[in-house]
Amino acid sequence: MAGRRDGLLTRDKGQSPRGSRIAVAIVIGVLFGCVFAVFYPHGLFSSDSLIQSRRIDKSDVQIGSSSCELPERINILKSDIQSLLEKNAELNKQVKGLTENLRLAEQGKDNAQKQFLVLGEKHKAGPFGTVKGLRTNPTVIPDESANPRLAKILEEVAIQKEIIVALANSNVKSMLEVWFTSIKNVGIPNYLVVALDDHIEEFCKSNDVPVYKRDPDKGIDSIAQTGGNHAVSGLKFRILREFLQLGYSVLLSDVDIVYLQNPFDYIYRDSDVESMTDGHNNMTAYGYNDVFDEPAMGWARYAHTMRIWVYNSGFFYIRPTLPSIELLDRVAGRLSREPKSWDQAVFNEELFYPSHPGYDGLHAAKRTMDYYLFMNSKVLFKTVRKDAKLKKLKPVIVHVNYHPDKLPRMKAVVEFYVNGKQDALERFPDGSQW
Template sequence: MAGLGRKEKGQSLRGSRIAIAIVIGVLLGCVFAFLYPHGFFSSDSTASSHRIAKSNLQIDSPPCESAERIKMLKSDIVSLSEKNAELKKQVRELSEQLRLAEQGQDHAQKQVLVLGKQQKAGPPGTVKGLRTNPTVVPDPSVNPRLAKILEDVAVGRELIVALANSNVQSMLEVWFTNIKRVGIPNYLVVALDDHIVEFCKSNNVPVYKRDPDKGIDSVARTGGNHAVSGLKFRILREFLQLGYSVLLSDIDIVYLQNPFDYLYRDSDVESMTDGHNNMTAYGYNDVFDEPAMGWARYAHTMRIWVYNSGFFYIRPTIPSIELLDRVADRLSQQRNSWDQAVFNEEFFFPSHPGYDGLHAAKRTMDFYLFMNSKVLFKTVRKDARLKKLKPVIVHVNYHPDKLPRMKAVVEFYVNGKHDALEPFPEGSDW
């Protein structure tokens, strides 16, 4: 009995130890489960991300503040996108301007950009290039006093302009007397000295005298015909800047009709010619013969007799002003140059290496209507049919005895004296 009791007692003790061990194991498991919820062998990255997430939760802004910041960021992105688009547009525009400049400031391309969008070419025979350049915007600030005079004198923003000093007073009187007789109201004398101012005023002739200019005054007062003629290119610029078309006239011209009734106004410059027939006036193919070249001995050339710089109609366009500037600049540097030669060289010489030609539209006037004195004394007066034609003007440009020939022209065409032109030779005595 005693042995049985000890046995049961030992078994009870072992059962208690096992129960305690189980309890301790459960408790340790709970502790480790709490401290290491992902186990002993979970990756550092997972733990780190957990800690980062926990940290983010601690520092996150309130939901309303986060939404406001997102809204502000979106607004900034939109604003930056718009600025970026504008900068891209400016870069494209600057690139286009640079491209045009590198192409030698191609006038035709710039004209297309100014006048409108580029166009496709039409069928053959329907394509016509631009001939009439747009006029400049008038700028009265250039010369307010002249602007006021032109408002009173000009008709349709155009007028006849002539330069005169005391050396040509007698011819000037014939000049404006016939202008009045024809009934031309829009003309103006640019007086180069005070005597001409008083002379014009006493004859009720519109007159304008420029403000003192040391660079012009000495030539204006004492200069001869060619010297005074060279001044017109500088003086005319202001008329064009003010937005007026000018029919520039030398004094040795007799007006028989109103020239404004015979102008086309489709070019930058419309000029009378020094030519005396269809070929010389309007151009011809002149064949140059060089026998030493054998098979290629004949070289074809294009020729035209010069435009007369003493009578031309000039519109207020950029090419016209550029022409005046070019001629005036060359005449100021080349004192012995003839203004008419320089005028034609700048007008006709094409662009070539080292030189940019003038891009200006031109028209040659009818040489029987706008007649030079070579045509009159060499051809017309000897032809019974041509003698019946009444020209618009006669320019005594080929002869030095200007005043007597001007008076003879008046006698012939105005007073009907049929033999008035006969005493004069075709050319001159020298």
């Protein structure tokens, strides 16, 4: 009875045998959970493995648990990676090709792309008589890596990125002295002598003349040090290129020139090349319509031709533009291949010849200087000195290019225009004696 009573009392408290079993099961579950938590902190199936498998397999295709499927999947992934690498290499190749094309366009190799870069957006034509094309090409981006030492000198000597440059070796020492003395008398500060030998370098330094001695160049040093006027003249196109690459406009000057005014006050700066002329009047200097007569053609016997006397390659102003650098490259290239060619002839041919079958002409803007201001010696001795009105005109420079007795005529020019000696020019003939 007591047992039955205890059982009844137990039932009354809700402690049934079924409830005890549940409680025991819960306790056992908690214990097992703790054990698993200790020995398997990341669970039986790693979530990282699942995440990695999903990253590898973007299509969310489940990788089989079979060890046979895993190597096959790895091979597929390797194949995909190799394909991506090949595509990446192809893209890199295409990028390099585009970069090279852009570089060529910037250097002016592709004229169509160059014109697009220069012209920019298209414009509508304005009313009649108001339309004007481009006159001035943009300057290049300065590249000091072309010649850091020269860049430092030009930074100190040049004014507003402009400078007078002359090449000289010991053969022209006497004329060089008259040349830089006249420049000093005018008060021109921005000029530089490119010394082609050690003696000229020391001579310039002793006379407080800005000088630049080039680094040794086995290919041209022998010509530079011992060559005559024409040989040295041919070198200037190669040497000038560095000045233009550095972003400087150059007034190239031979040494058989007397300066009477500052030429930079008379430069227009609206063209790639602005040059003095070998012409001696309006027709020869600025161009004219020359009629060629061929009687055998009958009705069509008269053929009209356009003529102009050549630009003087011993005195010209050249801006740092792509066409200007291309001109220097063309002339220097031809002179190296045609050593017997005259640099002035080649200079004019490359500047004026138009495009035609088998030849691409140079697209450079040109301006002819006033032949009374930038005067050649033919104009002076054949015309000006014989005209009372013209004798009162003071030119900017006088270039003794038409006469071989250069030094005495240069000194006479100084006597006439600087010292006021009115008969200083009279003793010379119009032309040369031979």
